[in-house]
Amino acid sequence: MDWLATQFAILADIFYYLIQVVHWTLLISIAAYALAVICGLVFGIARIWPSRPVRLMAGAYINVLRGVPLLVLIFFVYFGLGQIINLDRFVAGVIAVGVCYGAYMAEIFRSGIQAIDYGQHEAAKALGMTRWQTLRHIILPQSVRIVVPPGANEFIACLKDSSLVSIIGLRELTRAGREYASQHFLDFQTWLMVGLIYLALTLTLTRVVRWVEQRVAISGYGSARHNH
Amino acid sequence: MEAPDTIIEIKGITCRFGDMAAIDNLSLSVRRGEVVVIIGPSGSGKSTLLRCLNALEEIQEGEIIIDGVKLDHTHKQVHKIRLEIGMVFQQFNLFPHLTARENISLAQRVVRKRTRTEATQIAHDLLTKVGLADKIDAHPAQLSGGQKQRVAIARALAMNPKVMMFDEATSALDPEMVGEVLEVMKSLAADGMTMLVVTHEIGFAREVADRIVFIDSGRVVEMGRPENILNNPANPRTRDFLAKVLS
Ligand SMILES: Nc1ncnc2c1ncn2[C@@H]1O[C@H](COP(=O)(O)OP(=O)(O)OP(=O)(O)O)[C@@H](O)[C@H]1O
Ligand SMILES: [Mg+2]
Numbered sequence: 310m311d312w313l314a315t316q317f318a319i320l321a322d323i324f325y326y327l328i329q330v331v332h333w334t335l336l337i338s339i340a341a342y343a344l345a346v347i348c349g350l351v352f353g354i355a356r357i358w359p360s361r362p363v364r365l366m367a368g369a370y371i372n373v374l375r376g377v378p379l380l381v382l383i384f385f386v387y388f389g390l391g392q393i394i395n396l397d398r399f400v401a402g403v404i405a406v407g408v409c410y411g412a413y414m415a416e417i418f419r420s421g422i423q424a425i426d427y428g429q430h431e432a433a434k435a436l437g438m439t440r441w442q443t444l445r446h447i448i449l450p451q452s453v454r455i456v457v458p459p460g461a462n463e464f465i466a467c468l469k470d471s472s473l474v475s476i477i478g479l480r481e482l483t484r485a486g487r488e489y490a491s492q493h494f495l496d497f498q499t500w501l502m503v504g505l506i507y508l509a510l511t512l513t514l515t516r517v518v519r520w521v522e523q524r525v526a527i528s529g530y531g532s533a534r535h536n537h
Numbered sequence: 538m539e540a541p542d543t544i545i546e547i548k549g550i551t552c553r554f555g556d557m558a559a560i561d562n563l564s565l566s567v568r569r570g571e572v573v574v575i576i577g578p579s580g581s582g583k584s585t586l587l588r589c590l591n592a593l594e595e596i597q598e599g600e601i602i603i604d605g606v607k608l609d610h611t612h613k614q615v616h617k618i619r620l621e622i623g624m625v626f627q628q629f630n631l632f633p634h635l636t637a638r639e640n641i642s643l644a645q646r647v648v649r650k651r652t653r654t655e656a657t658q659i660a661h662d663l664l665t666k667v668g669l670a671d672k673i674d675a676h677p678a679q680l681s682g683g684q685k686q687r688v689a690i691a692r693a694l695a696m697n698p699k700v701m702m703f704d705e706a707t708s709a710l711d712p713e714m715v716g717e718v719l720e721v722m723k724s725l726a727a728d729g730m731t732m733l734v735v736t737h738e739i740g741f742a743r744e745v746a747d748r749i750v751f752i753d754s755g756r757v758v759e760m761g762r763p764e765n766i767l768n769n770p771a772n773p774r775t776r777d778f779l780a781k782v783l784s
Contacts, residue, residue: 432630432689435591436644436696437620446643450634 319495323502326489331506333481337402338468344407345467346460349414354444356419367415374412380473382409387477402474410467417459421452454525461518465511472507482506541605544569544699544731545590550599552582552589552755559585561755562599567700572732574746574763576739578778582755583735587702590733591622604699620648623693627705629685631677631692637664638673641692649696656695663691667721683714687721694725701725702733737782743767751775 348370355367374382387401396404425448433443475484486503490496545567552560559582567573575583588594590601592608592615601608608618632640641663642656651659664670667687677685686706693701703722707715719741726732726745736742742749743763750760751772759772770776 426630428626428628428630429632431593432624432626432632433644434593434616435619435622435624435626436692437616437648438644439616442647446647447632451632 316498319498320502323489323495323499324506327482327485327502327506330480330485331482331510333399333479334468334471334483334510337399337406337471337474337479337481338464340403341406341410341471342464342467344403345410345414345463348408348411349418349460352411352415353418353422356415357422359440371412371415374409377409379406379409379470380476383473383477398474398477398479401477402471402479406467406470406474410463410470413463413466414460417456417463418452421456422448424455425451457525458518458522461521465514465518468510468514469507542568544571544604545733546602547590548600548602550589550596550601552585552594552596559594559755560589560596563752563756564599565750565757565760567731567733568747570729570731571747572726572734572745573748573750574742575733575735575750575752576737576742576778576782577752577758581753583752584704585755586752587624587704587733587735590700590702591624592619593624616648620644620696621699623696623698623701625686625689625693625701625703625706627709629677629682629689629709631685631689633677636674636676637669637680637688637691640677640688641695644692645695659695660691663694664688666694666724667691668717681714682710683717686710686714686718690718690721690725700731700733702735704735705737706734707736707738739767739779739782751778753778 352367352370355363356371358364358367383402383405386405387396387398390396391401422444429447429451430443433447438446471481472483475481475487478484480488482503486499490499493499543566545565547563547565549562549564550560551558551562561582563582563586565573575586577583585594589596590603590608592610595610603618603621606618606621609615632643635643638657638660641660642651642653645651645656645659646653649656661670661673664673667690669684669687669691672680672684672688677688680688690701690706706722707718710718715738719738722732722734722741723745734741734746746763748760749763749766751758751766751770751774753774759766759770759775766775767779770779
């Protein structure tokens with residue numbers, strides 16, 4: 310019984326220690342994801358833009374960023390670019406994770422746009438709408454429901470990968486875990502607790518994603534209210 | 538100055554897909570207020586012809602002049618020329634995420650720059666005209682095929698096109714809904730709208746067309762008054778085709 314009580318006390322102590330930095334994990338993830346959505350939209354649209362140079366540029370971005378390990382990208386941004394411009398750890402981490410996930414998001418947006426029947430483009434064209442107007446008023450609103458489920462899942466992946474940013478010294482969950490473990494020599498309990506906190510976050514997010522998915526599905530054609 | 542009598546002038550256009558000429562050195566002119574029905578076998582180039590007129594396909598040779606303006610593909614403002622022509626598709630192509638009112642008012646607002654109030658008023662008037670005033674807030678999924686097509690017609694009309702083109706507007710409909718759409722098209726013709734109609738509805742052609750154009754292999758084989766083309770086709774290919782569709 311004593312042993313169990315001690316273990317609980319240790320775990321509680323670790324939990325208390327870690328929970329104080331958990332907001333950094335969330336902040337990096339949210340900021341990086343926001344950047345990823347923006348990059349994804351821009352490059353996803355560019356990927357299928359009629360102009361060939363634009364398409365090639367977007368293709369290069371997507372292939373390069375998907376082909377480089379995120380860890381290497383983080384080093385490159387923080388240490389490499391850091392020699393030219395002074396980036397703090399948070400900004401460097403957000404940029405690295407954001408542009409990396411932007412490449413994945415771009416592919417998701419691209420397929421969401423391409424999933425829309427070509428007749429929709431033609432009808433809009435025939436009404437005299439420009440490409441941009443068509444995209445904004447016709448295609449993207451319909452792509453949303455296709456893009457949301459995989460797009461939201463990327464947030465969960467992004468949250469997990471934010472742990473890599475610990476390597477450049479940003480005190481988020483994983484970094485704090487390393488500190489605690491090395492100070493108290495309690496690796497088993499520490500990493501168990503770090504894992505449990507990540508798990509709690511991702512499971513919660515999974516439920517949120519399900520909920521959003523259902524909302525998007527329910528507000529399907531025929532009951533959605535669109536206000537222009 | 539009075540507007541010239543000819544509204545569409547097609548001079549020797551060719552539209553190729555790879556090596557195959559879907560439209561092959563075709564010429565045709567359409568008078569203001571005329572209803573031209575285009576008939577021809579599957580793959581003869583009827584849809585392609587309409588699509589060329591709307592700059593949805595590019596022509597490699599010849600020229601198209603619409604109400605005095607040459608259709609130019611390299612033209613940055615091609616979408617402005619395009620909106621002088623209303624197009625109704627076989628598959629309706631309504632925007633599924635928008636209500637009937639929004640389907641009709643969207644392009645009015647973003648292209649014609651009308652206010653929301655104006656656009657809504659026009660949407661309401663046009664839906665009344667096609668007999669769907671009560672469906673103004675319905676989404677396409679809540680409409681029957683015939684109703685969808687009538688909304689699509691209203692949507693095209695809302696842009697005040699000078700010409701309306703119909704590409705087999707009733708072919709995707711259940712038989713009992715064909716009539717309601719043809720009625721709308723007849724009333725448009727009666728209002729004096731210039732119309733280019735691709736259809737297999739020979740009855741409609743006989744009743745409404747000023748002229749029937751029979752095309753095959755991307756060329757005009759024969760054209761003339763409905764009674765002449767339908768009753769005494771001069772060309773054997775026209776005769777074959779009519780024998781098939783009328784049987
Ligand atoms: N985008 C395209 N790419 C390649 N070939 C095409 C394309 N569009 C049409 N064609 C070809 O051009 C020819 C004319 O096609 P079109 O659709 O104009 O015929 P149609 O008279 O409308 O036939 P239908 O009565 O079946 O609708 C056909 O041989 C068709 O296969
Ligand atoms: Mg066709």
